[in-house]
Amino acid sequence: MPNMTDRPNLVTKIIQAILTSSTAFSITPGTGGGSVFTITPPHKLRLMTAQGTNVTGGTELSATGYTAGGNTMGATAFGAPSAGVATNSNSVSWTAGAAWSAVVAIEIWDTSGTPQRLLQGAITSVTLANGNTLTFPVASISADASAW
Amino acid sequence: MYRVTCNGCGASVITPDGNSDALACPCCPEPHSHEESANSCPGMGLNHVGVECAHPAGGAECLAVTGPGEDCPGEHCHMMLDGCTVCRSCTLEWLGVMPVTPAVIRA
Numbered sequence A: 001m002p003n004m005t006d007r008p009n010l011v012t013k014i015i016q017a018i019l020t021s022s023t024a025f026s027i028t029p030g031t032g033g034g035s036v037f038t039i040t041p042p043h044k045l046r047l048m049t050a051q052g053t054n055v056t057g058g059t060e061l062s063a064t065g066y067t068a069g070g071n072t073m074g075a076t077a078f079g080a081p082s083a084g085v086a087t088n089s090n091s092v093s094w095t096a097g098a099a100w101s102a103v104v105a106i107e108i109w110d111t112s113g114t115p116q117r118l119l120q121g122a123i124t125s126v127t128l129a130n131g132n133t134l135t136f137p138v139a140s141i142s143a144d145a146s147a148w
Numbered sequence B: 001m002y003r004v005t006c007n008g009c010g011a012s013v014i015t016p017d018g019n020s021d022a023l024a025c026p027c028c029p030e031p032h033s034h035e036e037s038a039n040s041c042p043g044m045g046l047n048h049v050g051v052e053c054a055h056p057a058g059g060a061e062c063l064a065v066t067g068p069g070e071d072c073p074g075e076h077c078h079m080m081l082d083g084c085t086v087c088r089s090c091t092l093e094w095l096g097v098m099p100v101t102p103a104v105i106r107a
Helices: A007-020 B034-039
Strands: A025-027 A037-039 A044-050 A085-087 A092-095 A103-109 A116-126 A133-136 A141-144 B002-006 B012-015 B090-094 B098-106
Touching: A007 A085, A103 B098
Parallel strands: A133 B090, A141 B098
Antiparallel strands: A025 A037, A044 A103, A085 A141, A092 A133, A103 A116, A116 B098, B002 B012, B002 B090
């Protein structure tokens, strides 16, 4: 059976809605289509000392210079998808106020009253010394519709 | 991969793990004793209560967190002060594109 993902259309639209919207919105399914769900920007980037899975959260970094819940990715976290791929619109940085444990993964959450984890992925393990800054530049994080 | 850049002189190097030891710039690696500098601070053990910080910024950004009566952890000082532990602070910049996958759960 051929791949049934309608990447150029529906999936891309959903990704753009979730990752690019700068204001909260809800999707209300029709009868039998499931529950209403709301996505609330701005999204936040979290640093993890243990990677989770697509169904289980990882372990968030706890360290001086890092605020639990992560740093904002800006009003519009990702740009509009191009060929089904969206990348982050703004750089995100932290400066360690003490030696940090190794960071091995990232997660992206919205800012609902009960935040929702939206995306996760591994990075090459990195350890910060006191005073060092970790930066994820613009377009360094990608969400590809083909993965959805 | 990470680009590691010295915040002092701007020298940079690309490393697989962000290890700043790979930086070859002349900043910081002069031999000095952090402990000696920390122990000479007049505010040591007092969190600067009643004792002004020697740094021109007045201690506003001081990293010392030593409590009264506690030994200084040797991490005292401020950028640009002799003995500062962050005198070669670096910026580690993630290079490349990191794919992330969907993962929707509640906290």
